[in-house]
Amino acid sequence: MNQAKWAYSEKVRDHFMNPRNVLEDEAAFDADGRGVTGSVKCGDEMLVVIKVDHERGVITDCRWQTYGCASAIASTSVLSEMVKGMRLEDAYRLSARDVNRALGGLPEHKVHCSVLGDKALRQAINDYYERHGMPEKIQREEERVVCHCMNVTDVEIEHAVLEGARTFYELQERTKVGTVCGECHSEVKQLLEFYQNKHFAEK
Numbered sequence: 001m002n003q004a005k006w007a008y009s010e011k012v013r014d015h016f017m018n019p020r021n022v023l024e025d026e027a028a029f030d031a032d033g034r035g036v037t038g039s040v041k042c043g044d045e046m047l048v049v050i051k052v053d054h055e056r057g058v059i060t061d062c063r064w065q066t067y068g069c070a071s072a073i074a075s076t077s078v079l080s081e082m083v084k085g086m087r088l089e090d091a092y093r094l095s096a097r098d099v100n101r102a103l104g105g106l107p108e109h110k111v112h113c114s115v116l117g118d119k120a121l122r123q124a125i126n127d128y129y130e131r132h133g134m135p136e137k138i139q140r141e142e143e144r145v146v147c148h149c150m151n152v153t154d155v156e157i158e159h160a161v162l163e164g165a166r167t168f169y170e171l172q173e174r175t176k177v178g179t180v181c182g183e184c185h186s187e188v189k190q191l192l193e194f195y196q197n198k199h200f201a202e203k
């Protein structure tokens with residue numbers, strides 16, 4: 001591989017070349033929770049399964065499989081190490097930013113690939129709650145239409161930001177949001193700022 005063109009940190013390389021906690025045989029893994037997510041556009045699909053210490057509410061094992069790219073593989077590999085020994089509530093709150101930080105950073109245009117692992121993990125945790133009689137703990141990530149003229153949702157805006165939209169104009173180019181009556185402009189601008197802070201601002 002051409003070293004000069006490798007845009008990833010050593011840690012990303014290590015986790016990509018030697019992924020940890022890959023699920024070899026799902027039938028042999030007695031999962032307490034299972035989550036699947038994917039982006040057809042990105043060509044990625046992610047499966048995450050967890051085992052839980054029921055008394056302590058702590059994740060004892062986390063395995064995963066993906067057909068995703070280097071960023072998806074490396075980020076889920078490091079995520080699977082981070083969550084072992086973590087309380088379910090704390091693992092649920094992990095974000096792509098936490099994972100990226102643990103990896104030493106990803107190229108901005110690849111950050112959206114890294115959200116697959118933590119999204120599938122949240123689904124696995126919700127699945128655990130459902131299977132074990134705790135439906136009141138399930139948190140749903142609702143999608144909401146922000147621009148009614150073009151039927152663009154907050155989730156699509158977030159994905160566009162993750163894929164590199166930094167200005168309102170770039171957001172419009174990707175999603176066509178706000179290109180008709182303009183009533184949604186102020187909310188779209190707020191969301192643009194919110195998602196940029198959420199995923200890219202240093203804290």
Ligand code: FES
Pocket residue numbers: 146147148149150177178179180181182183184185
């Ligand atoms: S509501 Fe977005 S352009 Fe009309």
